[in-house]
Amino acid sequence: MDKRIKLEIKLPLVKDIELVALEGLELMGRHLQISDEKIGEARVLVTEGVINAIEHSENKSPFVDVHFIMNIDALTIIITDYGKGFDPSAIETPEIGKKLNSNYKRGWGLKLMKEMSDDFKIDSSEEGTKIIITKNLR
Amino acid sequence: MKMDFNLTARVEGDVLVLKTEGYINNDGGEKIVEEFDKHYINGIEKVLIDIEESKVVNSIGISYLIEIIEKLNERSGTLYFCNMDAAIEKTFTIMGLFQFAKKVESVENIK
Numbered sequence: 108m109d110k111r112i113k114l115e116i117k118l119p120l121v122k123d124i125e126l127v128a129l130e131g132l133e134l135m136g137r138h139l140q141i142s143d144e145k146i147g148e149a150r151v152l153v154t155e156g157v158i159n160a161i162e163h164s165e166n167k168s169p170f171v172d173v174h175f176i177m178n179i180d181a182l183t184i185i186i187t188d189y190g191k192g193f194d195p196s197a198i199e200t201p202e203i204g205k206k207l208n209s210n211y212k213r214g215w216g217l218k219l220m221k222e223m224s225d226d227f228k229i230d231s232s233e234e235g236t237k238i239i240i241t242k243n244l245r
Numbered sequence: 246m247k248m249d250f251n252l253t254a255r256v257e258g259d260v261l262v263l264k265t266e267g268y269i270n271n272d273g274g275e276k277i278v279e280e281f282d283k284h285y286i287n288g289i290e291k292v293l294i295d296i297e298e299s300k301v302v303n304s305i306g307i308s309y310l311i312e313i314i315e316k317l318n319e320r321s322g323t324l325y326f327c328n329m330d331a332a333i334e335k336t337f338t339i340m341g342l343f344q345f346a347k348k349v350e351s352v353e354n355i356k
């Protein structure tokens with residue numbers, strides 16, 4: 108039997124609301140006895156994904172959607188915002204050397220999600236942005 | 246998991262030790278820099294951040310730590326980290342922090 112469990116959350120645009128998604132993630136991971144190391148890495152993916160989604164929403168929509176689908180082998184994270192979208196190819200990959208002595212030290216979210224995950228897809232249009240992240244849990 | 250941010254600071258020898266607790270987000274990062282700045286104006290060159298009680302750190306919070314590295318670089322100082330959760334260490338590695346900061350076991354390992 109495929110012990111797949113799911114969680115769907117509609118998160119309001121409230122400061123630190125990503126912590127609500129993390130609670131759900133932790134509970135699901137505990138239920139399936141996923142290692143602390145893998146859940147820790149998934150925490151980074153969810154945190155960065157939700158923060159990005161909230162920023163991209165730009166108050167066009169009062170919420171972002173977060174879906175988790177987890178079994179003992181893998182976690183799929185789908186985060187959708189309904190903002191104006193953006194061109195992912197136009198985002199410069201950040202480098203620490205360039206961030207030092209630069210006024211803008213942020214902009215690490217996409218890099219972290221790409222490198223911490225096992226698969227990362229982004230679909231963005233004028234209606235919003237959906238990111239689909241897969242994280243192997245074994 | 247404790248999420249409210251709290252920061253304690255002490256000076257051991259010539260090292261400023263900052264111990265964080267809870268979520269290092271924008272506010273947490275700001276508080277770390279504020280505390281660092283109090284000691285920076287007095288000439289501190291070695292800073293250790295003990296991150297054992299922080300299990301969640303976001304990249305906005307980390308951007309403040311880059312600011313600390315930048316200021317320490319101006320006087321050939323060093324930022325150290327200890328007691329990192331594995332995922333946080335991986336996050337710092339992806340961002341390249343260890344090109345400019347160091348991992349240590351404890352304050353005793355800083356010369």
